[in-house]
Amino acid sequence: MLRLYDMARAPNPRRVRWFAAEKAIALETIEIDIVSGANLGADYLAINPRGVVPTLLLADGSILDESVAICRYLEGLHPEPNLMGRDGLEMAQIERWQRRMEFDGLFNIAAVFRNTAPAYATRGMPGVLPPTPAIPELAVRGALLAGDWLDQLDQRLATAPFVAGDRFSIADITAAIAVDFGKWVNIRVGDARPHVARWLANVKARPAARA
Amino acid sequence: MLRLYDMARAPNPRRVRWFAAEKAIALETIEIDIVSGANLGADYLAINPRGVVPTLLLADGSILDESVAICRYLEGLHPEPNLMGRDGLEMAQIERWQRRMEFDGLFNIAAVFRNTAPAYATRGMPGVLPPTPAIPELAVRGALLAGDWLDQLDQRLATAPFVAGDRFSIADITAAIAVDFGKWVNIRVGDARPHVARWLANVKARPAARA
Numbered sequence: 036m037l038r039l040y041d042m043a044r045a046p047n048p049r050r051v052r053w054f055a056a057e058k059a060i061a062l063e064t065i066e067i068d069i070v071s072g073a074n075l076g077a078d079y080l081a082i083n084p085r086g087v088v089p090t091l092l093l094a095d096g097s098i099l100d101e102s103v104a105i106c107r108y109l110e111g112l113h114p115e116p117n118l119m120g121r122d123g124l125e126m127a128q129i130e131r132w133q134r135r136m137e138f139d140g141l142f143n144i145a146a147v148f149r150n151t152a153p154a155y156a157t158r159g160m161p162g163v164l165p166p167t168p169a170i171p172e173l174a175v176r177g178a179l180l181a182g183d184w185l186d187q188l189d190q191r192l193a194t195a196p197f198v199a200g201d202r203f204s205i206a207d208i209t210a211a212i213a214v215d216f217g218k219w220v221n222i223r224v225g226d227a228r229p230h231v232a233r234w235l236a237n238v239k240a241r242p243a244a245r246a
Numbered sequence: 247m248l249r250l251y252d253m254a255r256a257p258n259p260r261r262v263r264w265f266a267a268e269k270a271i272a273l274e275t276i277e278i279d280i281v282s283g284a285n286l287g288a289d290y291l292a293i294n295p296r297g298v299v300p301t302l303l304l305a306d307g308s309i310l311d312e313s314v315a316i317c318r319y320l321e322g323l324h325p326e327p328n329l330m331g332r333d334g335l336e337m338a339q340i341e342r343w344q345r346r347m348e349f350d351g352l353f354n355i356a357a358v359f360r361n362t363a364p365a366y367a368t369r370g371m372p373g374v375l376p377p378t379p380a381i382p383e384l385a386v387r388g389a390l391l392a393g394d395w396l397d398q399l400d401q402r403l404a405t406a407p408f409v410a411g412d413r414f415s416i417a418d419i420t421a422a423i424a425v426d427f428g429k430w431v432n433i434r435v436g437d438a439r440p441h442v443a444r445w446l447a448n449v450k451a452r453p454a455a456r457a
């Protein structure tokens with residue numbers, strides 16, 4: 036069984052767990068507590084010198100990190116159900132939407148969280164890096180852009196059943212996890228984005244969403 | 247011939263042009279001047295309502311944006327020379343490194359540029375978005391992290407001939423363009439990163455690097 040260095044309530048590891056669960060890939064999960072800094076301790080740095088979570092341990096002892104790269108590997112291992120596209124054009128379209136959900140949604144919400152949460156006062160970015168003091172204006176910008184992202188997403192989901200089009204994909208996983216992450220910093224779908232609300236209820240009803 | 251809405255000196259369009267040139271894919275390029283805001287004018291928004299560049303126009307009249315998604319499409323159209331991986335594991339490894347070069351390198355340098363250049367005083371992020379005033383502290387953080395990225399890249403290239411390992415890939419394109427972009431904001435390889443300097447001279451000697 037593949038081992039995932041994980042943090043149960045953090046959004047990025049959840050992306051990998053949900054993706055794997057859609058494919059019925061079992062993962063052994065090892066909890067690494069980022070809040071207390073366990074990801075920056077010697078034990079974990081011996082596994083991943085970057086100190087980021089999630090990290091997948093491969094059978095040959097090497098590692099993969101970066102959530103979407105881990106998903107790409109799992110897609111190759113278990114191609115069905117397909118979540119990243121079947122041909123070059125569909126792969127590109129899903130990647131386009133995945134990236135929008137990540138950059139416009141997840142990253143902006145993360146900017147609010149990392150630049151306001153006391154535990155991250157000197158760790159504005161994840162992993163082993165020089166100290167990055169919180170930037171309050173970045174939290175303000177993140178909240179503004181995350182709200183705009185939700186508005187755009189509502190427009191998209193008014194005409195498409197799923198983020199990347201006709202079927203469920205990794206773009207829905209990223210987007211739904213970003214929406215849930217938003218609640219941590221009081222960024223909410225609210226009543227003015229009914230298409231996001233309907234889509235979210237739909238995708239979160241999938242059994243894999245509980246992974 | 248595929249049409250690319252382009253800006254000759256901007257880093258993201260250059261990623262697509264270099265990638266296409268490696269595969270000998272000819273592109274018709276239409277210059278969109280981001281500095282003057284042509285990407286936010288009605289003519290361009292009729293093509294791409296997000297107002298981002300580059301955008302690829304497909305034969306059926308639909309568009310693709312997001313540089314890496316465009317590259318993914320070109321990879322499918324012209325699989326050789328392969329630049330994004332031949333199997334699931336190699337695709338994942340290249341994607342991992344591509345994302346590191348993008349997030350740790352290109353995005354941090356872009357943060358310096360967008361938060362210091364007078365032309366972008368109220369456009370801290372690209373495309374159609376609410377006004378995002380420059381955040382000077384974000385430029386400071388970006389410079390700090392971009393320097394750390396160059397240090398990490400030097401360590402990597404001390405033992406690997408290319409960013410993702412044994413062969414040239416999209417990760418090298420992203421990294422080399424980020425290094426060149428750094429010069430705009432006085433972030434330089436310098437004498438203390440000899441492995442980056444050697445690798446950069448090597449990859450920039452490729453004919454496609456001039457695209």
